[in-house]
Amino acid sequence: MTTYELLSEPIRKYIRDKRWDSFRPIQEAAIQRITSTDNNYILISRTASGKTEAAFLPILSKVNFKESGVKVLYISPLIALINDQFLRIEQLCNYLDISVTKWHGEASKSKKEQLLKNPNGILLITPESIEAMFCNKPHNVVQLFSLLEYIVIDEIHNFLGSDRGLQLQSLIHRLQQKSSKKVSVVGLSATVSDANQYVELKSFFGNPDHTKVIRDTTPKPINADFRYFDSNSTELPLDLLKDLYKETRDCKALVFPNARGRVEEVAVKLKKISDKVGGHQNYFSHHSAVDKETREYVEFFAKNTNQQNFTISCTSTLELGIDIGNVDKVVQIDATHSIASLIQRIGRSGRRVGKDSNLVLYSTDSWSFLQSLASWLLYQENFIEPVFISDKPYDVLLHQILSIVKSSSGIEIEKLYLQVSNNPAFLKISKNEVLSLINHLIGLDFLEKIGNEIILGIDAEPLVNSKDFYSLFKTDTFLKVVNSGNKIGELPLSPQLIVNENVFLSARIWKIIDVDFKSKKVEVIPTNDGKKPLFFGNSADVASKIREKMFEVLTSKTDYDFIDENSRFALFELQKEFSFLKIENLKKQRPVLIKEKSKIFYTFSSSKVNRTISFLLTLNKIENRIDESSSSIELINESFSVDDFTNILKNIEKKEIEKQLQMLLAFEKGQEMLDFSKWAIYLPLEMQIDLIKTKYFDFNEVKNFGETNMFVKYK
Structure with missing residues (x-):
């Protein structure tokens, strides 16, 4: 039986209407396996290779959606990605008359209530919303997911090695316990290439023996170009910006600096250059502090414009799989902190079949250039940083204990221990350690013991009843930035926020005229007074392998023909310093x-x-x-x-x-x-x-x- 014949007739009609000539490699392999087994699967393939369809085409053909209850749960790390994938999945599900519902803080309340009255179809959700449901609507968890059959986790690499990932691992186990059916899990990733990581990935699903990896190794041609512009200032060199303008003015481009402040600097200054020479006006900034409506407009514009060129300066908010249409070129300014991040960013260009990916890497100091070069060489060697997964995540365990007690409204200590001891996220934590932590929480008045049962303690209630409880990642405190009552975006709480200082935000320069820390609000007005704006930066850890590759390059005599003369000179100067070792x-x-x-x-x-x-x-x-x-x-x-x-x-x-x-x-x-x-x-x-x-x-x-x-x- 052909792969096409394994699919249901409505799905085959969808394929005919889309005029697909053939399946992508990852789709061919996934359809064959998912339709014929109930194993867990991890689908690994480059960005824009059709992983979403590879998961959903066989699942939609296999599952009986005429039964009540949510049958498929799609989990995403980003609300924006849910909103983007919703349209894609809904279009596919229209062929089967299956309802698709979004469930997050910004989703329609009436749609959620409708789903609670009549649980069915497919639900798209974030881990934090699952956590909130367990805490506040535990009866709805059973109502919605008692007949759940599949969980699809998008961008699974984004969760691995983090507290948020351990939280998700715990929540998946708790969901599986609520379903009367076997719940299979399908994870999607573009950035796992090391076979050593497969063991960790399989363990994430809690059933390594029944978890299989399907990986598409089809290479994608990439044109990489290194440029070096030395800088002794906190601002980008003007020559770099002029070169960047020429590089991006006649195409659709994404520019990835490494900090929100730098993102804004790029957007503002490229727009100024464009204004001077009569170029286009489509220069945008996109990061978490930009107002949501502005971000959504930028995404909509990029996805729906065919004739107009644009440049979006962005952080990792556009690193993941949000569909913004076809991008011709990706630019990285100074080294990424990880090769996984570099892979995601490269994958944003050349998404059309038959098109190469185009990457330009700018550096502003010699060590940053060396790190960029080392990362690129490791990327070519198919290296990706190993994921560190904590054997004993006591902090996540503490959080999940409070969540379980909250959702149960009282539970025996032994039952609580059994729930967490069978959870894949906490297998290495001993019974004595679990009981010790429970007694510690009782001592803090986070838990209260009544007979053989424990309930939520008085000091834990403000924490657990707060919206902040549902997330495991720490977030900065932000102040809302407004101009004449209109929200511009947000800025992190900082001593730098001073009246009469200038700030970059939403691809414009603003002057601060008032800061109200009590109401968390900053009032601004547009300005062009020439005063240097504040710069908000950030940093991240770098793996040993990248540093070791930097040392190897320093002591090597290899001539890298893909770097420009300035880069070659910067490398020569560094190598000369170490040459007599x-x-x-x-x-x-x-x-x-x-x-x-x-x-x-x-x-x-x-x-x-x-x-x-x-x-x-x-x-x-x-x-x-x-x-x-x-x-x-x-x-x-x-x-x-x-x-x-x-x-x-x-x-x-x-x-x-x-x-x-x-x-x-x-x-x-x-x-x-x-x-x-x-x-x-x-x-x-x-x-x-x-x-x-x-x-x-x-x-x-x-x-x-x-x-x-x-x-x-x-x-």
Whole structure:
């Protein structure tokens, strides 16, 4: 039987009406397998390769939607992606007379109520809305999902290795327990290429033996172009902006800087250049702080314009699969923090069949260029950062315990333990640890024990009843920005928000005329007074493999013919600085630059390793500072020797580290180490220390680093 014949007649009609000549490789493989088994599947294929249809064509052909209840649950990391996919899935479902419903904070209330009265069809939702449903409408969870058969997780890589991902893993298990049918899960991803990650992906679904990976390895031609413009300023060089304007003026382009402030700077300044030379007006900014209606207009414009060119300067909000039509070119300004992110961004261009992807990578300093080059080389080697999944996510467990108790309105301790101990997210946490955490929460008045049962405690109620409870990720505090009563967007709470300062927002420059911190509102007016606007930036951790590749490039004599002359000169200058090192083993040796009053250790390792080394040095009363751009640690103590440094790394005593962390956590400054987690502040001290050691630091890797790395000195 052909793949086409495996599909139901309504789906075959949809395909005929779309005039498809053939299926994409991922669709061909997925249809064959999903229609014939009830396994879980992970579909891995590049962006715009038809993964959504690969999942839904066989599922819609297989499931009996005449039965009551929601049959398919689609989970997305973004509301915008749900809104985008809703139209796509609804068009497909019209052929089968299946209803499709959106369920999130911005979705129609009447549509939700209609679904509750008559549960059916397909539901599109975020993890946070599932959490809210468990907490506030536990009876509706059973009503909606008691006959659930499929869960489809879009952009699954976006969840892996995060607290939000562990929350989703827990919620999937809880949903599966509510259904009387076997619930199969299909995950969609564009950025998993390392077979070693398949084990972690399969474990995510809780049933590794019945989870299969289908991967389309069809390569996509990519034209990459490196440009270098040195900058000693916080603003982008004018020559770079002029070059960027020429590069993007006659096409449809996405520009990815690495911070919201930079996004706005690009949009504003490109528009100014275009105005001067009589170019088009279609320059936009797109990030989470831009007003929702403005973002949706930008998406609509990009998707529906055929003749007009445009340039959208954006953050990761357009990195995922939101459909904005055909993009001719993607531009990256300075290095991405991860190769996974680079892959997503590359995939935004060349989506039309037969079209190459076009990528331009700008750099504004030599180390950023080196990181961009290293990332590109690793991308060509099909490397993607391994996902770190915590064995003992105590903070997520705490959150889920409160959620389960809230949804049950009282539960026996043993039943609560059984619920969490069978949950794939918490399999490595022992019974004693679970019971210890429950007793700790009772001691905090987060839980209250009544006989054999526990209920929500008085001090937990304000937290659990808040909308902020449903999400596991931490968000900045934002102030609404308005002009004459019209909302422009949002800006993060910052001491920089001062009256008469200028800010970039929504591709314009505004002057702050009033800041009301109590009502969280900033009043602005348009301005062109020439005053430099405030710059809001951000940073992210970088993996060891990227740093190691940077070191390899530094010590290599390879001529990279795809970089421009400025890039080649910047690389030559860096290589010259390290050229007289006697490096015989790139894995085991690292350089030390000896200056008059300091020593600089180039670790060429991950952000976590650098952070851990810096912490250990501080404990030994050695003043130091990290330069993440060059992956180096400067020791501001001329009497400190290389041997001293090596001994500190080798002699990491577990008890001493825990003692020092315990002392630090007693102070407010030490509590800042817990900022990576939303719920860690409520954990027992020993669990806080364990989380810090595994999520914030990496003592095991640093100990290995100290034992295997010799330091080669140079002046």
